[in-house]
Amino acid sequence: AQRVTQPEKLLSVFKGAPVELKCNYSYSGSPELFWYVQYSRQRLQLLLRHISRESIKGFTADLNKGETSFHLKKPFAQEEDSAMYYCALKGAGGYQKVTFGTGTKLQVIP
Amino acid sequence: GAGVSQTPSNKVTEKGKYVELRCDPISGHTALYWYRQSLGQGPEFLIYFQGTGAADDSGLPNDRFFAVRPEGSVSTLKIQRTERGDSAVYLCASSLSPSETQYFGPGTRLLVL
Numbered sequence: 001a002q003r004v005t006q007p008e009k010l011l012s013v014f015k016g017a018p019v020e021l022k023c024n025y026s027y028s029g030s031p032e033l034f035w036y037v038q039y040s041r042q043r044l045q046l047l048l049r050h051i052s053r054e055s056i057k058g059f060t061a062d063l064n065k066g067e068t069s070f071h072l073k074k075p076f077a078q079e080e081d082s083a084m085y086y087c088a089l090k091g092a093g094g095y096q097k098v099t100f101g102t103g104t105k106l107q108v109i110p
Numbered sequence: 111g112a113g114v115s116q117t118p119s120n121k122v123t124e125k126g127k128y129v130e131l132r133c134d135p136i137s138g139h140t141a142l143y144w145y146r147q148s149l150g151q152g153p154e155f156l157i158y159f160q161g162t163g164a165a166d167d168s169g170l171p172n173d174r175f176f177a178v179r180p181e182g183s184v185s186t187l188k189i190q191r192t193e194r195g196d197s198a199v200y201l202c203a204s205s206l207s208p209s210e211t212q213y214f215g216p217g218t219r220l221l222v223l
Contacts, residue, residue, distance in 0.1 A: 043215060
């Protein structure tokens with residue numbers, strides 16, 4: 001069975017402070033990991049995927065297979081980063097079912 | 111271009127009634143997915159279509175739930191004999207192929223009274 005755990009329901013940080021949203025996963029095969037974001041009154045959208053190894057809006061995430069983690073990080077939080085963030089997992093290659101975590105609400109305090 | 115659209119945006123029904131939720135995917139996207147998101151939870155997979163066929167329906171909770179995609183484009187999620195526990199936001203997503211990025215619709219918020 002595949003499982004994604006996001007331990008924090010809410011994370012509050014001050015503007016300019018570093019951000020780390022935690023994500024741990026359980027999967028027996030080779031996983032693909034994603035971060036999705038949902039801004040207020042907008043639809044769910046892909047933020048980044050680990051295979052792309054890119055930085056989007058200053059966010060990065062590194063897949064750590066040893067710790068089975070895929071934490072999302074940003075060095076300096078901005079007010080516009082306030083949103084719901086969901087970590088998601090699927091098996092590598094072709095179609096595989098996507099499993100989402102329960103989400104973390106990031107609140108950036110001005 | 112237009113993104114994934116879903117209708118209605120909100121649906122209120124009474125326990126025991128039948129409802130249909132519609133999804134219009136992005137043109138050309140062969141893969142279509144339905145998810146259910148309950149309050150405080152992440153999206154939960156329901157069913158995946160590749161073209162006209164349901165390639166994976168393992169997420170459908172019981173036989174009251176059914177989905178079709180007869181022409182490989184628009185999809186309808188059908189719920190029979192609705193129960194209060196069916197209240198949730200139903201999300202649709204589409205992708206160019208199963209390995210490509212999924213694009214989500216705005217969701218249909220279903221409330222069963």
